[in-house]
Amino acid sequence: MLNDKSVLVTGGTGSFGKAFVRTVLERYPDIRRLVIYSRDELKQFEMAQVFPRSEHPALRYFLGDVRDEARLRRALEGIDVVVHAAALKQVPAAEYNPFECIKTNVLGAQNLIEGCLDAGVARVVALSTDKAAAPINLYGATKLCSDKLFVAANNIKGTRDVRFSVVRYGNVMGSRGSVIPFFLAKKAEGVLPITDPRMTRFNISLREGVEMVLWSIEHASGGEVLVPKIPSYRIGDVAMAIAPECEHRIVGIRPGEKIHEEMITASDSFNTVDMGDYFAILPVSAEYTIEDYCAKHGGTPVEPGFAYSSGTNPDFLSVERLRELIDEHVAGQVID
Structure with missing residues (x-):
């Protein structure tokens, strides 16, 4: 699929970017170019120690910010596939610095869309978040806006052979700043x-x-928001899995947080298809119908009023399973 293709990853030095690069290099040894586009020179230097160009000649480390439209357009020259992972995603920081978040997550998304249309890119996949569904904080609102921009980009592609789609998923286990590494660090304090x-x-x-x-x-057919079927966990169970011997002190939810997260709201149900491992929220103004999409991908429309929430999810991780996953994915490391 990606052999003899040129691929650009925005935010390529983040946790997803590094995992994506590792997988692509292993699976597609004949990839033509794999461009890491990010603004942090130190992270690029550190990543280059793990993935040196001497061993992976297809790699390119390209300094730039999605806010910089001219630089982004230069990076997109000759690119076939774009994976958009760049974002400002810390909820408190976004609340305190709202327009900085907007400039990266919304204006940066539009810069990328315009650049992809002009550069002849064929496939664009943007990463989203569960916080974009019925958002209550600025970060979630900017990601919802970004999702809408990528979905609507299919309406302005004209005769270009390009598809824009969105992938929306929940918390990445062990990512920096998330609850599991936070609890692991606090474990030594006893609380x-x-x-x-x-x-x-x-x-x-x-x-x-x-x-x-x-x-x-x-x-992807273009225009859909893809949602994986994944398990949920309770924060209390995470604490029990990591440090049952510690005091578990209730401090209350922070501004901008929900008790439960959603990835599909009841309002989305009328355009949502169950495809087995994934759900797909289809655009209202698509070139295809729900029936066409189901026939192509083997899907089934969900019931009206269906919602996909972490609180009502039928699949919950037990304390024992959480402990196993933490040992497998997180123990001894914190994902950047």
């Missing part, structure tokens, strides 16, 4: 501050996220 033990979150591994993006590159 774990817990917002609310009832709080639930979706859980996905980096490997699962990468596989979903690769599936989207190959199969």
